[in-house]
Amino acid sequence: MPEARIVWRGKALNRRTVAMVLAAEKIYRSQFRIIQGSYNKGGVPSSAGTHDGGGALDIDVVKKSPAQRRAVVLALRQVGFAAWLRTPAQGRWPYHVHAIAVGDKDLSRGAAIQVAEYRRKRNGLANRGKDDGPPGFYRMTWELYLKAHPAAVPQAVPDSSISLGAMAYARTHDAMTGAWGADRARVVAWAAHPRVGAITKAETVPPAGVPWHLHFQRVIRKVQLKFKLPVTGIFNEAVAALMKRYGYKITA
Structure with a gap:
């Protein structure tokens, strides 16, 4: 069976990956800022297809110190991610942490190769260099972590604020960043929730070639x-009133 997909913090992920991120954040004692999620086929060419399937994410660490960056990598590895710090010296990207959930059922081929390289203590890059992260967790999986920490399964608390301005923008625009993009993702995820059942989980992202604004209109219809x-x-206002009934807060 494939993993259960959701939209969380404005990014496409799956429930297993979200649970792992929450556990890693608890170890790190701070929330991560996820800049790329999963199921993003062809979205970022420099990722070499690793984000095409599930279990993949990138975390922003541009403004963190070297010690903080290492701590993020360590926390992710402790819960079962193959994780590395990526630096500008390695490629055309800013400082970020790249992570793949070991054992995810939806891994792309590229992500699965990176997991195999991680277990060989390599850096997951094309040069197949030595691993440059905190050692000692190469065989860790989420399931092994849970066995050792049975009370470690945190629950994701859904964001509940929806901006009417963001919804008006989403109807005519494709690109949405920051909070507005998260609002659109929340509406789509709500429509796909089993309690609502207006769309399927597969419809939380537009089909290939369909612009986001047209897909959003279709979801609302x-x-x-x-x-x-x-x-x-x-x-x-009628749709806004529906979401209020489900506990969402509607803002201007």
Whole structure:
């Protein structure tokens, strides 16, 4: 069976990966800023396909000290990620931590190769250099971590604020960054939630070649059909009222 996909903090991931991230954040004692998630086929060419499937994410560490960057890598490795610090000297990218969830059922071919390289104590790059991260966790998996820490399964607390301005923007624009992008992702994830059932999990991202703004309109139309509202494809007061019933806060 494939992993259960969700949209979390505005990124496409799966529930196993999210649980692992939360456990690593608990070890690190601070929240990570995820800059790239999973299921992003062809999204970032420099990632060599490792983010095409599940279990992959990148974490921003540009403003962190060398010790903090190493601590992020260590926390991720402790819970079962193959994780490395990526530096500008290694490629055309800023400082970030690249992580692959060992044992994820949805790994892309590139990600699976990186896991194999990690277990060989290599850096996961094309040059197949020696591992440059904290040693000692090359055989760790999430399941082994849970066996040793049975109370370590944290629950993701969903973000609940939706901006009407963001929803108006999402209807006519594809690119959305920061909080507005997270708002759009929350609406789509809500529509796919089993309690709502307006769309399927597969519809949390647009099909290949379909612009995001058109996909978002389609999602809203499906929500309106589900709840027998006038079908406009516009996130209006009626849709906002629905989300309030499910505990969401609607802002300007």
